[in-house]
Amino acid sequence: MDYIKRDLESVILELSQEYACILVTGPRQVGKTTTLKRLMHPDRTYVSLDDLEERSLAKKDPALFLQLHQLPIFIDEVQYAPELFSYIKIAIDHGAEPGSFWLSGSQAFRMMSLAQESLAGRVALLHMSSLSQHEIYGEGKQAPLSIELEALKKRKPAGKQADLYELYERIWKGSLPGLVSGKYTNRTVFFSSYLQTYIDRDVTDLVPGINKLLFSDFVRAAACRTGQMLNVHDIASDVGVSADTAKRWLQILEKSDVIFYLRPYSNNLLKRTVKTPKMYFFDTGLVAYLTKYSSPEILANGAINGAILENYVVAEIRKSYHNNGEECLLWYYRDKDCNEVDLVIESDGQLHPLEIKRSVNPGSELIRTFSVLDKGSVPRGKGAIICMRPELSAIDADNYILPVWMI
Known part of the structure; x- marks a missing residue:
């Protein structure tokens, strides 16, 4: 099974040099996680909120969640903990480096509305569909x-x-x-x-x-x-x-x-x-x-x-x-x-x-x-x-x- 290179890869990497937060949305199973994992450097932390313990912590104490996980970070299925967005905003406002946060989620409307509400002007919003x-x-x-x-x-x-x-x-x-x-x-x-x-x-x-x-x-x-x-x-x-x-x-x-x-x-x-x-x-x-x-x-x-x-x-x-x-x-x-x-x-x-x-x-x-x-x-x-x-x-x-x- 070979990985199929995505056209969006270069856009993600370019925007990561400018924005502290990148949010990739799209339907389920279109390759968001696979692509972002492939683009990750070894020093980037990966956390999936499919993990119920991680999800629970992110929802109940988002500040502690972000303290426990080192930046830069890739938070997968972030739609399960919308409470994180306000704390990501605080981190960005306090000088988080470009590319500090990679986020992905499969509920595009919900993710985009949360991002526009909490991270307006601080996040690059990208949409990934199935393969072209x-x-x-x-x-x-x-x-x-x-x-x-x-x-x-x-x-x-x-x-x-x-x-x-x-x-x-x-x-x-x-x-x-x-x-x-x-x-x-x-x-x-x-x-x-x-x-x-x-x-x-x-x-x-x-x-x-x-x-x-x-x-x-x-x-x-x-x-x-x-x-x-x-x-x-x-x-x-x-x-x-x-x-x-x-x-x-x-x-x-x-x-x-x-x-x-x-x-x-x-x-x-x-x-x-x-x-x-x-x-x-x-x-x-x-x-x-x-x-x-x-x-x-x-x-x-x-x-x-x-x-x-x-x-x-x-x-x-x-x-x-x-x-x-x-x-x-x-x-x-x-x-x-x-x-x-x-x-x-x-x-x-x-x-x-x-x-x-x-x-x-x-x-x-x-x-x-x-x-x-x-x-x-x-x-x-x-x-x-x-x-x-x-x-x-x-x-x-x-x-x-x-x-x-x-x-």
Whole structure:
């Protein structure tokens, strides 16, 4: 089993030279602990709050906890002892050296809110998701996706070409390190255990006494609607819970980084845009497991083949930004006249429209809706169709054809 180098490593090391505290958040089992341990020097103390004795001390007497453990320190699963944050702030204010505190946690919303409340201006916040296709199959350093010709040309040598079925094998397998690295070989057992551990540890921590079987059914119902505009009532009726319960449970999934939303783009000049977000899962392998697709070939020809491809593309674009420590301004567009653009990247004062298609030879008619963005106050930049074309191409000078394997 080989370690897979993470693109975020260089960012962590660079920021550790500037910030006294680094906080790495992300879903469960995406490699936060493994990566930070690999980057540690021998003089850094490692403490996991999975250890109940350490957790108890950190919660009851955080000052003593920090006195007992020498700096620099890596505190893993720090979400279990939020009491530490105020004392870390005190240590930083008293002159803690850059890189003194490395923290990791799997409840991103909770961690970020605690950090912003207690450590505002003192902590570098980083998000780690599951492995990107560049980390798994590519080489070299990968920049955030930019829809500019020279930037796109530089992406080609960093990726690994994949045809339709090779790509759906990537989608079906997913990108969690435990499976990709070969540590675990039984995919069904892996995802079943992953889901059970997530519910037993994260969900019950957020909502004690929750009906675990019903929540598991709820996650499956949500997975069936990945890549679609969110319809809370439909998901609720599938499982037999109220819409209010479904909303609360969706918040749990979002807070623990299992799902994320793509918000609709709008501004004061675009009055007729819809307000409903689209929902995606952080890992397409988990979606394929939850929706009972037993092979990549069946998935490639199944009912959700377009939606799960869109999920894959959106997730990979987000990773390309997060892995460089950058914010991703990513939207979708849909108005009440049914004009729709799958993705809109806002970058350098421009809007870059993107369409995602399973086709190898997409037609020029797909870019016609891009012009709806011209009505807004932010100028439209270059656009692209992300599809199964094997090589980078173009429809015209302002609209490119980008292979999925290059993102």
